[in-house]
Amino acid sequence: MSAALVGKICWVLLVAGWYAIRYPFERRARRGRVRKTARGRAETIRMLISLSGLGIVPGIFVATGFPRxxxxxxxxxxxxxxxxxxxxxxxxxxxxxxxxxxxxxxxxDIREKHQLVTSGIYRRVRHPMYTAFWTMALAQALLVPNLVAGLAGLAGFGTLYFLRVGPEEAMMEETFGQAYRDYRARTARLLPGIY
Incomplete structure (x- = not known):
């Protein structure tokens, strides 16, 4: 089996694993009440750009070989x-x-009775889910042997990240005040001790 085929298979497994992890949380989240949200046209566009880079463009390549x-x-x-x-x-x-x-x-979203999570993986990093997505985009760049489809994840998720992380932190500060400011002062954004 060629390295290219192994990479494509692993990319499919990556997407399937991502979905398997997220699905139960997504189902539960639909039932929860939201007190405040920043959803809207801008957020929808950011999410679509990220989905295109991490799902649609590489999915088309894996399925069809386009762009050859x-x-x-x-x-x-x-x-x-x-x-x-x-x-x-x-x-x-x-x-x-x-x-x-x-x-x-x-x-x-800020849920009813929302609590600031500072334990587990959030003890030292404020946005470990973004770290996970950056790592997923890097995995895609290495696994998908196509310069357009492989790098699309870094571009797509990068767009979402850089346009969203500021408003997200502002929303958290507005909601949790000094507790969030203290948390932000003692944690890294993505990588402990680096950034």
Missing amino acids: FATYAPSPVQTALGVAAMVAALVLFRLTHKALGKMWSVSL
Whole structure:
């Protein structure tokens, strides 16, 4: 089996794993009451851009080979690094969902009786779910042997991240006040001790 085929199969497993982790939380979130939300046209556009980069564009490539001009033959080392990033992304993704529990939402929502989560993986990092998505985008870049489809995840999720993290932190500060400011002062945004 070629490294390219292994990479494509692993990308499909990455998406399936992501969905399997998220689905029960998404079902539960639909039943919860939202006190405040920042959903709207801008958030919908950001989510669609991210979905396009992490799902639609690579999915089309994996299913059809389009766009062929950007396809290349990956090395086994590249594919192995992609598998390692895939596993790391899914582990991080599961840890973030587990820590958030009922506080999780797909968008920028504050739930009734919302609590600031500062335990588990959130003890040292404010946005470990974003870290998981960055790792997922990196895994995609390594696993999907196409310059357009592989890098689409970094571009798509990067757009969502850079346009969303500021408003999200502002919403958390508005909701939790000094408790959030203290939490922000002692934690990193994505990587402990780095950023």
